[in-house]
Amino acid sequence: MNLKSNANKINRRDFFKTAGIGATALAIKPDMLFSRNMKRNRKVRIGIIGGRFGLGFQFQNHPDCIVEAVSDLIPERRNDLIRTYRCSKSYESLEKLVKDPKVDAVFIATGAPDHARHVIASLKAGKHVLCAVPAAMTIDECHEILETVKKTGLKYMMAETSVWRQRMISVKQFYKEDAFGNFIGFAAQYNHPGLETLYFENGEKTWRHGLPPMLYPTHCTSFVVGLTRERLTEVSCIGWGDNDPILQDNIYNNPFWNESAHFKTSNGLPFSVEVNWKGALRPSERGEWHGDKMSFIMSHGPMSSTVLVKAGAKRIKDDGGFDVAENSVEEYNTPNWWSTDMLPEPLRHDSGHEGSHTFITHEFIDSIVTDRTPEVDIYQALAMTAPGIVAHASAMKGGELLKIPSFDK
Incomplete structure (x- = not known):
């Protein structure tokens, strides 16, 4: 099938070749x-x-x-x-x-x-x-x-x-190719300092006023649940606040600007998640997928690059004189997946949230x-949402390790 994008008239096979994704990635599920x-x-x-x-x-x-x-x-x-x-x-x-x-x-x-x-x-x-x-x-x-x-x-x-960020679509394709090998862990960050401008409207408090960070977790949790479909089974979470008046008087009784959680997945893997509303932070919604063959590390914003780290067989000396694996690090140029036949022609253009x-x-x-x-x-949605609810409960208990309920069939 010779399906072409609107913008540059390249067919699917050429598109994947340009993107650096192999032939097995052509086996995209029909939907x-x-x-x-x-x-x-x-x-x-x-x-x-x-x-x-x-x-x-x-x-x-x-x-x-x-x-x-x-x-x-x-x-x-x-x-x-x-x-x-x-x-x-x-x-x-x-x-x-x-x-x-x-x-x-x-x-x-x-x-x-x-x-x-x-x-x-x-x-x-x-x-x-x-x-x-x-x-x-x-x-x-x-x-x-x-x-x-x-x-x-x-x-x-x-x-x-x-789930549909352009870099996440690339991660899905690499996962289908088994490019990562065995996963060894994951990390995700959602940094959104400056949201206080949305805390009030016409002098009234909005729902965002004092919102616990981990009650808005899905931009992070979806990076794992939306890829491997494994579940997050337990969590320990630590919160940070500074006694700001907003943190002392909100409908959520939430004392935290930022929350950092350490999840365990149903495959026994570690998954570190940060949701931060305040601080000298680079605004970002990003993930890291670490494997024994390859890792995919999203950029932190415009002043950094998304990179692939590939495991090397050779050993070299580090600056302390110790042996270290000579892993390769290469910049990854994300394809515009929206320009392909993954979408109907009228929708083949850039849009919000990457x-x-x-x-x-x-x-x-x-x-x-x-x-x-x-x-x-609904099952994926709850598997992305419920872990954050439990994570905030953990933070309110000083980081106590808590089990996360399953909503699966």
């Missing part, structure tokens, strides 16, 4: 490829709920989707949604939108503490659901969402951007029209 030849049902009519994060997606351009309606509590944001999605129908609330019989599915881009309530209401109204991260804020909410998904039989997908938004748009719509399970389904 990651876009094909107009596949039997497809009628177009999905979607409702977009939430006029901030909800503005950054491409449903109006997907060939199998129609934006039927939009909603936000605030009129200005509602108007932004109308303009972005070229949709004339709007509702003042989610509760009104989900009563619309023409709406098949919804994208919930509301505040994190409302996700569980909004997801459950939408599912009970008969709508497929795509929801922003995290899936839930408590373990009880995790159970409630899971039971509702199971009872309704409708599709649920979490819009985790890290090109992930068009992939999320397509994954959700395609899972409905082809009646398949989305990549980040």
Whole structure:
């Protein structure tokens, strides 16, 4: 099959060759490829709920989707949604939108503490659901969402951007090739200093005011759960705070700006995760995958490079005179996966969060029209979310080692 990208007209085999990914990576699972030849049902009519994060997606351009309606509590944001999605129908609330019989599915881009309530209401109204991260804020909410998904039989997908970052797609391909060999450990960081600007709106505290870092863990946990599908089984977490007034008075009773967790995976591997809201830190959402054959280390931002470290057989002397393996380190140039036939042509362009938004748009719509399970389904979503909830509980107990519940079938 000679499938070409819009931008540079290279075929898939040439694209993989240029990207430095071998032939076995061509065996992408079928649902990651876009094909107009596949039997497809009628177009999905979607409702977009939430006029901030909800503005950054491409449903109006997907060939199998129609934006039927939009909603936000605030009129200005509602108007932004109308303009972005070229949709004339709007509702003042989610509760009104989900009563619309023409709406098949919804994208919930509301505040994190409302996700569980909004997801459950939408599912009970008969709508497929795509929801922003995290899936839930408590373990009880995790159970409630899971039971509702199971009872309704409708599709649920979490819009985790890290699963579809361009470098993460490369990691998936290397993993399919067995380029890493045996994994020996993982690390991830989400540094987002400066979020205090979103803590207040019109003089009122927002849901972000005092949010515990590990209640927003999925940008990190997805780097492992979204790759190997293994589970995080236990955790010890340490928090840091400085007695700032925000940390002394918030609805979460959270005393921490930053939290650092050490997880154990179901394969017995270590996984270090940091979520940091404050400090002299480089803003980043990054991961490291360490193997006995190769490691993939994401850059820390514009002043560093993503690198591959490959195990060497030779030994050399270090500057202390000791033998050390001569491992090679090479810069990795990430392909623009969004320019390939992984997406329908109207979506083959860059988008938010390192090109992930068009992939999320397509994954959700395609899972409905082809009646398949989305990549980040309810089980994956909870496996990415629940570990952070338990990690914060550990931090509140001074780093006590805690078990993480499983929500799998």
